[in-house]
Amino acid sequence: MHSYKRQQRLSLSLRYLLLIALVIVWIFPIAWIIMTSFSVNLSGFVSTFIPKQWTLSNYAKIFNNKLYPFGSWVLNTFVIAVICAVVNTFTTTVMSYSLSRLRFKLRKPFLQFALVLGMFPGFMSMIALYYMLKAIGMTNLAGLTLVYIGGAGLGFYIMKGFLDTVPKSLDEAAELDGATKWQIFIHIILPMDRPMIIYTSLTAFMAPWTDFIFPSIILSTDSAKNKTVAYGLYNMMSNTKGLSSQYFTAFVAGCVIIAIPITILFIILQRYYVSGITAGADKG
Amino acid sequence: MFKKKAHTAPEATFKETWQEGDWATKLSFIIMGISQLKNKQWLKGLVFLLSEVIFLVWFFYNGISAISLLGSLGKIKKLTRVFDKNQGIWVTKQPDSSMVILLFGLISIILIALLLVLYYVSLKSTRHLYALNRDGKHIPTTKEDLASLLDTRLHQLLMFLPLAGIFAFTVTPTIYMITMAFTNFNQYHPIGFSWTGFQAFGEILTGSMAGTFFPVLGWTLVWAVAATATTFVFGVLLGLLIESKGIKFRGVFRTLFVIVFAVPQFVSLLMMSMFWDNAGPVNSWLQRMHWITEPIQFLQNANLAKLTVIVTNMWIGIPVTMLIVTAIIQNLPQDQIEAARMDGANAFQVFNKITFPQILFVMTPALIQQFIGNINNFNVIFLLTGGGPLNSKFYQAGSTDLLVTWLYKLTMQSVPNYNIAAALGIFIFIISAVFSLLAYRRTNAFKEG
Numbered sequence: 001m002h003s004y005k006r007q008q009r010l011s012l013s014l015r016y017l018l019l020i021a022l023v024i025v026w027i028f029p030i031a032w033i034i035m036t037s038f039s040v041n042l043s044g045f046v047s048t049f050i051p052k053q054w055t056l057s058n059y060a061k062i063f064n065n066k067l068y069p070f071g072s073w074v075l076n077t078f079v080i081a082v083i084c085a086v087v088n089t090f091t092t093t094v095m096s097y098s099l100s101r102l103r104f105k106l107r108k109p110f111l112q113f114a115l116v117l118g119m120f121p122g123f124m125s126m127i128a129l130y131y132m133l134k135a136i137g138m139t140n141l142a143g144l145t146l147v148y149i150g151g152a153g154l155g156f157y158i159m160k161g162f163l164d165t166v167p168k169s170l171d172e173a174a175e176l177d178g179a180t181k182w183q184i185f186i187h188i189i190l191p192m193d194r195p196m197i198i199y200t201s202l203t204a205f206m207a208p209w210t211d212f213i214f215p216s217i218i219l220s221t222d223s224a225k226n227k228t229v230a231y232g233l234y235n236m237m238s239n240t241k242g243l244s245s246q247y248f249t250a251f252v253a254g255c256v257i258i259a260i261p262i263t264i265l266f267i268i269l270q271r272y273y274v275s276g277i278t279a280g281a282d283k284g
Numbered sequence: 285m286f287k288k289k290a291h292t293a294p295e296a297t298f299k300e301t302w303q304e305g306d307w308a309t310k311l312s313f314i315i316m317g318i319s320q321l322k323n324k325q326w327l328k329g330l331v332f333l334l335s336e337v338i339f340l341v342w343f344f345y346n347g348i349s350a351i352s353l354l355g356s357l358g359k360i361k362k363l364t365r366v367f368d369k370n371q372g373i374w375v376t377k378q379p380d381s382s383m384v385i386l387l388f389g390l391i392s393i394i395l396i397a398l399l400l401v402l403y404y405v406s407l408k409s410t411r412h413l414y415a416l417n418r419d420g421k422h423i424p425t426t427k428e429d430l431a432s433l434l435d436t437r438l439h440q441l442l443m444f445l446p447l448a449g450i451f452a453f454t455v456t457p458t459i460y461m462i463t464m465a466f467t468n469f470n471q472y473h474p475i476g477f478s479w480t481g482f483q484a485f486g487e488i489l490t491g492s493m494a495g496t497f498f499p500v501l502g503w504t505l506v507w508a509v510a511a512t513a514t515t516f517v518f519g520v521l522l523g524l525l526i527e528s529k530g531i532k533f534r535g536v537f538r539t540l541f542v543i544v545f546a547v548p549q550f551v552s553l554l555m556m557s558m559f560w561d562n563a564g565p566v567n568s569w570l571q572r573m574h575w576i577t578e579p580i581q582f583l584q585n586a587n588l589a590k591l592t593v594i595v596t597n598m599w600i601g602i603p604v605t606m607l608i609v610t611a612i613i614q615n616l617p618q619d620q621i622e623a624a625r626m627d628g629a630n631a632f633q634v635f636n637k638i639t640f641p642q643i644l645f646v647m648t649p650a651l652i653q654q655f656i657g658n659i660n661n662f663n664v665i666f667l668l669t670g671g672g673p674l675n676s677k678f679y680q681a682g683s684t685d686l687l688v689t690w691l692y693k694l695t696m697q698s699v700p701n702y703n704i705a706a707a708l709g710i711f712i713f714i715i716s717a718v719f720s721l722l723a724y725r726r727t728n729a730f731k732e733g
Contacts, residue, residue, distance in 0.1 A: 012529075012530045015530075015531060018525065022522070023541070026540065026543075027543065029552070029559055030552070091445070094442040094446060095442075095443060102438060102442075117455065119717050120709065120712075121691065121712045121713065121716075122660075123662070123691055123692055124457070125453075125454055131387060132387065132457060147453055151449070153450045154454060180434050180438075182435060182438055185442075209548065210549065212550045234550055234554070258551070259551045259552075262547070267539055267546055270546075
């Protein structure tokens with residue numbers, strides 16, 4: 001009995017050791033990013049983990065750079081993100097409700113159509129979209145917003161999966177009491193749907209902050225001011241590869257500023273993320 | 285309420301409507317909305333009538349010419365000098381922009397298709413009105429019609445705008461790009477191009493692109509299998525480790541790992557590409573430790589770069605699997621495990637017979653989705669290696685390029701090969717469709733089992 005207990009303790013401490021070692025491996029690059037943003041650097045990459053000299057000047061530099069107007073990028077992205085959060089949440093909610101609760105002739109064909117459409121690589125439509133926007137002179141932030149909003153109707157899977165699990169007897173009871181479909185939607189489904197609505201609006205809000213591909217195609221000819229954060233930072237990094245020494249730490253500081261709120265939001269939302277992934281198993 | 289609607293024969297045939305209907309009904313077969321207006325459905329009738337008028341005006345002013353150009357995609361294909369008889373001088377003519385001609389021709393066809401759908405809808409409405417009149421039933425007024433939009437026809441009201449968005453911003457560009465695969469819109473025909481049928485596909489499969497396509501396709505599949513398998517296996521192991529008996533602060537550990545996944549990829553992956561760089565922290569640390577003298581070419585050596593990409597992807601992907609696995613383990617039926625233990629099953633047997641099958645069951649759809657996602661995993665490759673190192677045997681692709689990143693590169697140069705890129709997109713679609721189909725059947729099999 002005694003040796004069994006010792007064995008148990010040994011196993012537990014070994015597992016703790018392994019876990020802590022793994023955490024260090026995982027967190028180290030992230031920590032390095034944060035450390036770099038606080039270090040004085042004139043020679044390109046920062047190869048030491050702990051900065052030799054601590055400074056906040058990188059953060060000052062990223063906000064006071066005329067060539068790379070980080071402040072305008074943040075503002076642009078914020079406006080786009082708010083519009084996306086409002087419109088895309090509305091679109092997703094409306095589509096999910098219609099496809100989950102209402103019955104109409106084209107429902108099944110539409111679901112299959114959406115499935116097939118989703119299999120085309122997004123890049124194909126991206127480049128065509130660029131030419132379409134160019135034809136109407138909208139290769140700017142407004143065009144980018146339109147693109148983000150326009151495709152939102154196809155992102156209904158997670159919320160529809162959720163609504164499918166809400167018992168249909170609720171709707172039936174309300175209908176017996178004489179409620180119209182619209183009243184059912186407003187007074188019964190929407191309140192039940194609240195967690196998913198919060199999740200959708202937050203993910204829609206986060207997307208423009210992290211996307212750099214679409215802006216890099218659509219905004220490439222626009223002025224430096226009219227960019228989104230992700231594209232601006234990406235551009236800053238790839239444009240200045242040769243000169244990166246000068247801007248590298250400022251770039252990192254900009255990344256840290258953006259990454260912190262996004263990371264916190266995601267950590268709050270992680271349980272919804274999991275349920276979104278595992279929902280496929282129950283639905284088939 | 286949610287019973288399947290039985291298929292019922294229409295209340296009247298179109299033939300009967302045409303033969304027996306009054307003048308307004310007959311006229312509605314040519315001018316949409318007349319019969320609705322006669323039956324005092326003002327709004328509906330006006331909408332039908334106006335859309336037909338607007339369509340016809342557009343069609344005669346723009347539509348006909350847009351469609352007639354579609355066959356040739358413009359007459360002048362390259363810069364040509366023509367003798368202008370009126371002025372008596374030679375003039376240089378710019379090639380016609382086939383891209384614009386194609387776009388407007390396509391939009392015209394889509395508009396015509398939409399009008400045909402509307403025409404069918406108006407005919408059905410006319411037929412319905414005829415039947416109501418014939419049977420002496422009540423004809424819904426505009427007010428009643430609008431009210432039904434909030435009830436029996438709510439889906440029409442709700443889905444109209446989202447569907448318009450999908451058509452404008454997803455369907456049209458996708459069709460536009462698909463059509464480009466059947467042209468010679470490449471570096472030799474950058475402005476004026478023409479229809480060439482399946483030539484681009486032939487070039488990819490047997491022509492000048494085959495030497496790049498097949499190696500890139502091979503690496504894409506190897507990458508997708510390796511990336512999916514490594515993140516799954518190690519994610520499950522990590523999940524088991526965190527959920528194993530006696531470990532405290534599980535939430536803290538989980539969150540620490542999830543941070544890596546939560547950081548926006550353009551930040552974490554760009555930084556990782558710095559991290560592995562020849563002058564980056566890994567190499568300089570190894571050098572300072574005097575373990576190596578020359579920097580290791582993590583991203584410059586073709587094979588090593590492939591390995592680096594897979595390892596870095598594990599860093600990002602394992603936390604996701606871990607997150608799902610821990611959620612599954614927490615929801616496992618504890619009484620089953622307890623019963624197995626009572627019967628003398630050891631930890632491995634419990635894992636093998638209870639835990640793992642359950643994980644696999646829940647995760648199979650997600651795994652197949654991840655596999656397809658990895659085939660299209662643009663971010664990891666693009667941000668980490670940019671497809672590099674360059675491979676001189678490939679046409680504008682590097683050793684770690686996937687089909688999608690190659691597609692992107694083909695479209696992003698000063699002289700793009702859009703037709704090849706579009707055909708590649710169709711190949712990627714076929715590959716994704718095949719695997720999705722397998723996935724769909726597999727999940728259905730699970731459901732029955």
